[in-house]
Amino acid sequence: MANSGGMGCFNHPEATAVASCPKCGKFLCKECAQKNASKLCDDCEAERIAQNNQNAEKRKADFHNQTKAVKNDTIIDLVKSAVISLIFAFLGFQIGKADGSGLSFAYMLAGFPWGWKFISKIMDGGVMFLAALSNNFLIAFIIKLVLGGVIGAFVWPFIIGYKIYLVIKAHNLEKSAR
Numbered sequence: 001m002a003n004s005g006g007m008g009c010f011n012h013p014e015a016t017a018v019a020s021c022p023k024c025g026k027f028l029c030k031e032c033a034q035k036n037a038s039k040l041c042d043d044c045e046a047e048r049i050a051q052n053n054q055n056a057e058k059r060k061a062d063f064h065n066q067t068k069a070v071k072n073d074t075i076i077d078l079v080k081s082a083v084i085s086l087i088f089a090f091l092g093f094q095i096g097k098a099d100g101s102g103l104s105f106a107y108m109l110a111g112f113p114w115g116w117k118f119i120s121k122i123m124d125g126g127v128m129f130l131a132a133l134s135n136n137f138l139i140a141f142i143i144k145l146v147l148g149g150v151i152g153a154f155v156w157p158f159i160i161g162y163k164i165y166l167v168i169k170a171h172n173l174e175k176s177a178r
Helices: 030-035 042-096 102-110 112-123 127-134 137-177
Strands: none
Touching: 042 102, 042 112, 042 137, 102 112, 102 137, 112 137
16 A cells, blocks of 8 residues: 555555554554554564563562562571570470479470460450459469460470471472572
């Protein structure tokens, strides 16, 4: 189709322009206007694709850095948890060493921090309020100590196991982000 007096296409000067690139304003014939779904000229389309690829690489790098940070934080949390449990286990072993119940005390005290945390979520709102009303903070504190040790003995293996699971999950996520 020959251009009959109208503006010509940027790529095909002999063809009549039917549109213009929304980004740069170059005139486009029907063939060029329909070539790209974005309705951009070839140069602007190439620039858009390059920008999208650059943004995708940046998002991928950001995701990798975030997953690496999560993994490192999770490992640090796991190590702290294990060290705290070992310290309390050592104390429990020392307490029960004289009468032969050292391993039992060690196991129970290893979980004490986790039981205390669990009980605090439950008791601090209700029981401690009631204890304040009746002026029996000492009794509430003793109950909290005992329950912390008993519940901790059941809870801490699951917490440590869950933290190990999180480390593995974070490692796999970081690996997939590469």
